[in-house]
Amino acid sequence: MSKEPKHIAPPTSADRFLSLFCRSELLEEVKGDLHECFGIEQEEKGTFRARWLYWYHVLHFLRPFAIKNKRQNSNIIIMYKSYFKFAWRNILKHKGSALMNVLSLSVGIACFVFIFIYLKGELGYDKFHQDADRIHRVVIDLVESDGKILPDATTPPALAPALKTNFAEVEASVRIFPGWGTKFLMGVNEDQKFYEEGLIRTDSTFFDVFSFPFIHGNAETALNNPRQLVITRSAALKYFNRVDVVGEVLTVFSMRNAKVKITGVIEDVPENSHFKFDFLTRLTFRDLDDNWGWWNYYTYVKLANGADVNGLQAKLPAFYERSRPDQDNYAPIYTQAITDIHLKSNLKWELGTNGNMSNIYIFGALALFVLLISCINYLNLTVAGSLKRMKEVGVRKVFGAHRQSLISQFLIEALLMVIFSVLLGGLLAEFIFQNTADVLGKEMSIVDSENLLVFGLIAIAVLVVGLLTGLYPALHLSSFKVSNAVKGIVSKSGKPALALRKSLLVIQFAISGVMIIGTIVVFQQLRHLQNTELGFDAEQVLMIENANALSSQETLKTELNKMPGVSEVGATTGVVGGQNWTTTIGYPDEVLLNYVVADPEFMSVMDFEFVAGRNFSREFATDVQGNNIIVNEQGLKELGLSLDDVGKPIPITKQNDTIRNGSILGVVKDFHFTNFKSEIKPFGFYFRDRPQSHLGIKLSTANLSETMSQIESAWNDLANGAPFEYYFLDESYGAMNAQENKLLNIMSYLTFLAIFIAFIGMFAIANLTIKDKRKEIAIRKVLGASTSGVSNMITSKFLTLVLIANLIAGPLAYLVMQQWLDGFAYRTSLGVTVFAIAIVSTLLVAWFTVGFQSFKAAISNPVKSLRQD
Amino acid sequence: MKGTQLGEFEELVLLIIGVLYPNAYGLKIRIEIMEQTGRKVAIGAVHSALSRLQDKGFVKSQLAEATHERGGRRKRLFQITATGKQAIEKNHELRNSLWNKIPDMALKGLNYGGSF
Numbered sequence: 007m008s009k010e011p012k013h014i015a016p017p018t019s020a021d022r023f024l025s026l027f028c029r030s031e032l033l034e035e036v037k038g039d040l041h042e043c044f045g046i047e048q049e050e051k052g053t054f055r056a057r058w059l060y061w062y063h064v065l066h067f068l069r070p071f072a073i074k075n076k077r078q079n080s081n082i083i084i085m086y087k088s089y090f091k092f093a094w095r096n097i098l099k100h101k102g103s104a105l106m107n108v109l110s111l112s113v114g115i116a117c118f119v120f121i122f123i124y125l126k127g128e129l130g131y132d133k134f135h136q137d138a139d140r141i142h143r144v145v146i147d148l149v150e151s152d153g154k155i156l157p158d159a160t161t162p163p164a165l166a167p168a169l170k171t172n173f174a175e176v177e178a179s180v181r182i183f184p185g186w187g188t189k190f191l192m193g194v195n196e197d198q199k200f201y202e203e204g205l206i207r208t209d210s211t212f213f214d215v216f217s218f219p220f221i222h223g224n225a226e227t228a229l230n231n232p233r234q235l236v237i238t239r240s241a242a243l244k245y246f247n248r249v250d251v252v253g254e255v256l257t258v259f260s261m262r263n264a265k266v267k268i269t270g271v272i273e274d275v276p277e278n279s280h281f282k283f284d285f286l287t288r289l290t291f292r293d294l295d296d297n298w299g300w301w302n303y304y305t306y307v308k309l310a311n312g313a314d315v316n317g318l319q320a321k322l323p324a325f326y327e328r329s330r331p332d333q334d335n336y337a338p339i340y341t342q343a344i345t346d347i348h349l350k351s352n353l354k355w356e357l358g359t360n361g362n363m364s365n366i367y368i369f370g371a372l373a374l375f376v377l378l379i380s381c382i383n384y385l386n387l388t389v390a391g392s393l394k395r396m397k398e399v400g401v402r403k404v405f406g407a408h409r410q411s412l413i414s415q416f417l418i419e420a421l422l423m424v425i426f427s428v429l430l431g432g433l434l435a436e437f438i439f440q441n442t443a444d445v446l447g448k449e450m451s452i453v454d455s456e457n458l459l460v461f462g463l464i465a466i467a468v469l470v471v472g473l474l475t476g477l478y479p480a481l482h483l484s485s486f487k488v489s490n491a492v493k494g495i496v497s498k499s500g501k502p503a504l505a506l507r508k509s510l511l512v513i514q515f516a517i518s519g520v521m522i523i524g525t526i527v528v529f530q531q532l533r534h535l536q537n538t539e540l541g542f543d544a545e546q547v548l549m550i551e552n553a554n555a556l557s558s559q560e561t562l563k564t565e566l567n568k569m570p571g572v573s574e575v576g577a578t579t580g581v582v583g584g585q586n587w588t589t590t591i592g593y594p595d596e597v598l599l600n601y602v603v604a605d606p607e608f609m610s611v612m613d614f615e616f617v618a619g620r621n622f623s624r625e626f627a628t629d630v631q632g633n634n635i636i637v638n639e640q641g642l643k644e645l646g647l648s649l650d651d652v653g654k655p656i657p658i659t660k661q662n663d664t665i666r667n668g669s670i671l672g673v674v675k676d677f678h679f680t681n682f683k684s685e686i687k688p689f690g691f692y693f694r695d696r697p698q699s700h701l702g703i704k705l706s707t708a709n710l711s712e713t714m715s716q717i718e719s720a721w722n723d724l725a726n727g728a729p730f731e732y733y734f735l736d737e738s739y740g741a742m743n744a745q746e747n748k749l750l751n752i753m754s755y756l757t758f759l760a761i762f763i764a765f766i767g768m769f770a771i772a773n774l775t776i777k778d779k780r781k782e783i784a785i786r787k788v789l790g791a792s793t794s795g796v797s798n799m800i801t802s803k804f805l806t807l808v809l810i811a812n813l814i815a816g817p818l819a820y821l822v823m824q825q826w827l828d829g830f831a832y833r834t835s836l837g838v839t840v841f842a843i844a845i846v847s848t849l850l851v852a853w854f855t856v857g858f859q860s861f862k863a864a865i866s867n868p869v870k871s872l873r874q875d
Numbered sequence: 876m877k878g879t880q881l882g883e884f885e886e887l888v889l890l891i892i893g894v895l896y897p898n899a900y901g902l903k904i905r906i907e908i909m910e911q912t913g914r915k916v917a918i919g920a921v922h923s924a925l926s927r928l929q930d931k932g933f934v935k936s937q938l939a940e941a942t943h944e945r946g947g948r949r950k951r952l953f954q955i956t957a958t959g960k961q962a963i964e965k966n967h968e969l970r971n972s973l974w975n976k977i978p979d980m981a982l983k984g985l986n987y988g989g990s991f
């Protein structure tokens with residue numbers, strides 16, 4: 007006999023796996039072949055590869071012919087099939103309650119998933135940057151001479167380079183200089199040009215701090231020289247209809263026809279970036295690095311690995327004082343983590359519209375509430391429904407069902423219901439996403455790998471809850487004695503279960519109450535804001551942008567004034583309620599004054615109400631000079647002047663140690679030019695008789711569309727091909743309350759759903775209670791009780807529960823909403839009516855659900871009820 | 876009828892069973908196929924084909940005596956049945972008759988790289 011080679015067996019795990027699935031009658035020959043084959047391959051290719059190949063061959067037996075057929079003669083399978091069958095039959099039998107159950111749970115799931123994913127998006131802002139935890143924004147507040155501090159996001163241009171040179175912790179720093187509302191006319195050639203707002207001028211270190219993935223070009227060199235441009239994918243497509251545009255040249259017509267060379271194409275700025283742009287180019291202003299006087303740059307730093315931001319923070323004030331020895335007052339200088347900016351920073355001049363942390367909390371709480379209500383509902387309905395099946399359980403036991411199989415049956419039913427609900431909930435959530443894109447201001451979908459994962463996790467959580475819910479009736483029902491169960495005698499231990507159900511109902515209605523009150527308060531506040539006198543007339547005011555592009559603004563004005571639909575045309579540098587400039591004036595105490603430059607016609611377009619003095623006038627040559635201004639009442643007050651000073655020359659500012667005089671030509675009534683969370687601030691108007699960037703046109707109501715087309719053609723005649731861009735002032739004012747509008751929208755949906763779910767819950771519980779009391783009702787009627795008396799008896803019990811719920815909800819909602827309202831400078835008051843509405847509406851819902859059923863029970867024939875059993 | 880059709884791979888397996896008679900079993904068939912055709916075939920594929928052939932009644936099988944070489948596991952030996960033989964014969968005849976019907980013209984010029 008030849009000596010056998012050292013035998014190494016094929017992997018046993020593979021063998022075990024094979025035995026698991028392979029039919030037993032095939033196993034011997036298959037294993038024999040596989041082992042023999044292993045022997046051959048081991049000699050040819052070595053043990054390692056042979057073991058891999060062994061697995062390969064084993065897996066190749068996963069074919070229908072070789073896999074065990076479990077369907078036949080397996081008791082377990084047959085039993086499970088029957089469970090599913092019975093579960094299905096039972097659902098069909100109680101279509102109504104099953105539908106309610108699935109519906110209420112799926113609505114809860116949908117709400118939760120929807121809000122959860124939305125919040126995840128809100129909380130995930132700016133996390134896409136590599137090392138986002140090391141990126142911070144450095145901001146310096148503004149301080150006025152009277153010590154008043156104005157939180158402000160902007161910093162002087164010298165700050166960023168100084169930070170880099172002075173602190174070892176700072177690995178890279180970058181300045182961002184946005185367009186400040188400027189629209190740059192850019193294009194490939196004269197024929198193809200667009201106005202672009204999304205141009206950011208920045209330093210070459212931009213990509214050292216931020217990560218925006220490059221499609222073409224190189225982050226290292228893309229901004230090394232001036233006249234280089236990095237553009238986003240969609241900008242590239244817009245101008246060139248392709249993405250690979252590195253080396254192409256764009257002309258910026260509004261920057262003296264500067265030609266910029268494209269050196270990089272990046273992916274579009276993600277939705278969840280707190281600043282957005284389409285074009286990046288280099289800052290080219292001179293002497294920026296020593297300039298501490300301009301306040302229009304944003305400073306971002308990336309810290310070195312392991313550097314402590316708190317340490318840096320502590321050194322910043324001293325550093326700032328060293329850098330600016332000439333100052334009397336030093337404003338607070340501090341850092342903000344980039345990931346916190348979207349939700350937690352609410353400074354003046356933010357780069358974009360930020361979210362609001364308190365709204366996040368409110369949404370989160372609401373989502374939890376709705377999910378909680380619907381889970382409670384599910385629990386209540388399931389328990390209630392299963393108690394009706396006492397006899398079925400009894401009969402099953404008589405036929406020899408083990409306790410375990412009864413438990414399995416109930417669990418499978420619960421599982422089926424929950425799976426339906428989860429699937430329906432997912433569909434609903436997707437439906438909500440599709441229909442709320444405009445409310446949320448962004449497109450979202452559940453069918454997104456990351457969101458799908460979230461949904462999966464939530465689904466698993468709900469499944470577990472569902473199974474736990476199924477467990478209660480499963481254990482409870484299967485524990486009865488056969489004889490009692492068949493007779494339908496429920497043990498006396500029903501009391502605590504009933505108490506539990508009642509307290510769950512109270513919780514549901516308390517939550518609904520809080521939500522109703524909350525929604526009404528938000529609604530009232532919004533109404534209050536919308537009805538607040540703006541202090542001017544924003545209706546029918548058309549704002550035209552880029553009026554500087556006109557060859558002659560005067561001509562257009564004359565043309566427009568000829569139109570019957572136009573009552574007044576005025577020019578201005580900014581929009582009241584949009585962007586305006588600020589300056590400091592006042593002597594001896596300085597005041598921060600928001601201002602625009604406007605002409606007398608613009609003042610009448612806006613219909614400002616003069617409290618004292620007069621409008622600008624072209625008849626007074628001095629109106630267009632120096633510090634001759636119109637201010638609002640708040641401005642007059644903060645300047646320390648009285649109405650008597652109007653029209654007189656007064657010292658108004660100090661420049662280079664010379665006190666300069668100016669005069670207050672007129673005072674207008676206070677008006678709102680920022681959102682209503684802040685108090686009215688000083689505002690002023692200067693008059694310079696020259697073309698301005700914006701035209702305000704007051705239209706008369708008749709024939710709006712005709713007037714619009716007339717205006718547009720007049721524009722086109724004079725605008726040298728610049729596009730006609732306009733908006734209505736009242737619309738842009740409406741946008742100031744966007745956050746609150748969004749909140750109200752989402753809240754009213756959720757409140758409606760919460761009431762709906764609570765309604766279903768109460769309906770089901772009432773139904774059950776009345777069935778339990780059938781005999782009691784019958785006996786009472788036999789003894790002479792009236793229909794209304796009997797029905798009131800039942801209804802009043804439920805109404806008491808709702809009242810208790812409202813007593814809990816009232817104070818809770820009061821506290822929460824009081825705090826929310828405190829965030830507004832102009833707020834509505836919390837009246838009694840709000841609470842009355844909540845109480846009455848929940849009582850009505852309860853009365854309607856219970857009253858109808860109890861009335862039906864009360865008018866039924868007592869003989870029928872008594873004869874049963 | 877579909878059930879009595881012979882797939883290409885099945886035909887190959889059936890022929891090899893004939894070739895290997897009387898010692899045709901799973902692994903040996905696989906090795907033979909690999910040697911004759913140069914195709915890479917998994918054992919599972921061969922077993923699957925064998926099981927289909929048996930279902931169609933083209934082969935019959937029996938377990939052989941246990942031997943030591945496979946750790947005492949028995950082989951299943953396959954043998955062509957009469958229907959199996961008919962099936963390959965039918966295929967063979969069909970091919971031959973089709974081959975003969977191809978006009979010379981169609982193949983003219985399609986030489987094997989040699990010269991005329």
